[in-house]
Amino acid sequence: MASLKDVAQLAGVSPSTVSRVMNNTIFVSPDTREKVEQAIREVNYKPNILAQSLRLKATKNIGLLVPEIAHPSFNLVIKYVVDSAAKRGLNTIVCNTHNDDVKEAKIIDSLVRQAINGIIFIRVSDKSHIVNVSRSTNVPMVVLDRAFNNERIPNITADNYQAGVLAAEHLVSKGRRHIATITGKFDISLARDRHQGFVDTLRSHDIELDEELIYEGGFTYQSGMDGVKKFLESDKEFDGLWAQNDLIAAAAISTLLRNGKRVPQDVSVVGMDDVQFAPMIYPSITTIAQPFKEMCDKSVEYLDKLTRNEKIEKHHISFPCFLVERESS
Amino acid sequence: MASLKDVAQLAGVSPSTVSRVMNNTIFVSPDTREKVEQAIREVNYKPNILAQSLRLKATKNIGLLVPEIAHPSFNLVIKYVVDSAAKRGLNTIVCNTHNDDVKEAKIIDSLVRQAINGIIFIRVSDKSHIVNVSRSTNVPMVVLDRAFNNERIPNITADNYQAGVLAAEHLVSKGRRHIATITGKFDISLARDRHQGFVDTLRSHDIELDEELIYEGGFTYQSGMDGVKKFLESDKEFDGLWAQNDLIAAAAISTLLRNGKRVPQDVSVVGMDDVQFAPMIYPSITTIAQPFKEMCDKSVEYLDKLTRNEKIEKHHISFPCFLVERESS
């Protein structure tokens, strides 16, 4: 690969001049410029990003940490972050924390060593303590999806409470009164928020959730199966079910079908996230969608601003969710 | 962030000594080492990766190009490549080529400027011409999943012909004789290979595919729906269907169900890839699995070897597929 020096030599000018032509930083006389551009073309010169970054103390890479890559919701996040970053000329280094906060800490630690410009971050759990890192290294970070209260680190989330409201309203509007729910682990605050919105709204319709029809799962397919099995084994009748994500919803639907229940006739099922497969299965999943694209865009925008020391409007943005009605309800 | 120089100063030694301690490159006397390590701890020194890379002309980053991040099969590839790279201490920059070979070329072009050590690559189509890039820049590359004949660039694929054989054998073993198939676009050679294996095997059982029961789709959900609709509109009876990926299979299954057909009783459906949702829907999808994990591991291993100029055993490795039998057949 030709270097800037090579180009300079070939054009008979100094390296600084070539740099000036490349970056349009200050005026260069038309004929020198022509000579230089000629030389650049001749050797197909491309600046070495590493050297640039070292000099400028800024890279074109951002890091994206997700609890698990092969999770349909995070898959969407990856797509949108990568696409949005690419639009701004940024590369995305995708890291898998495997739902393990020790691994998570290690990854941040290695990422922070000037390989990247900033980190977008879906925390493994509410316990992940990343503040220290951010403080000691001043690598900009934004926390996505899972709530995080900190005055230094921006936080982009969906309005999870409102998601619960939407789910409840929808089930009630379908005439369902005997309602079950399968949630994520309650040590993740968004699971609590969703549940709270759900419970409050049902209550406002004089519906009280039966304790036996609440299953605290873990945002996994398995917990969807387990939850429905437990409900079926109890004697409780139920005609509506909210699953706090679509993985759980898919599990619930297939488990119900396998047990001779009809969806939606016997049980209306509502999911959450509107992942890729939600419209693809039969019956297709009615779900509470998060505006992932907008959330990811905003995250990248914030990170970008932070790296250039620009102000950001708000430290915590919460995006409203919306209902996508399909066959399962 | 403290630099090597700071540490040296603090420890009262030269920078090179600190470097030696960090890298264990040659012997350092125990007490100097102790002094240095003390200083390192004191300022929490972390080497600047950028400077290291510039100096060593090698980064810890690899690039991964996929035609579309939010495609369930490629999602698996991303997961496995990232995980496998992480085990070797490599970061993965994930890029989305959006099924566009112009974009693809641009991305490679920008990636190649020393930001990365090598590229793993699922080509957009058989037309993508990346050889030039690899030649002019000598950034190591390996082509994954989609066949590519080149003596310079290793190619890791599944045995797609054999996949077709497995699918045909399975349908025949289920007593199916009137068989339909929905394929990927035939400008991607693996679609042709799969089809060939399928056709040859059926023929060996004296079954000839009816032209009207072959639909050349595009590895998308949409083409699965379109294909089945076309089949249903023709008068042809069919009791078996091979979809060349699980997206198509899912579409086929739900379209059949919506049209009053039972799966598998009326039509046995077989997919391919064994993506995440294949076991999750009802009926769960019988599918021809590709050993994605092994394929990705091998790709990363090859890339790693290439970057250290080690020999690799074979330039083209083709991994056998296997049948995963579930409810849909």
Place this chain on the structure above:
DNA sequence: TTGAAAGCGCTAACAG
């Protein structure tokens, strides 16, 4: 308007 020179943070001869 252009060039010379310094330096980003690191490693690796080369001396000693």
Place this chain on the structure above:
DNA sequence: CTGTTAGCGCTTTCAA
């Protein structure tokens, strides 16, 4: 065993 020195490829003062 350790220090000095040069240099990876670039940008940016500072002078001219």
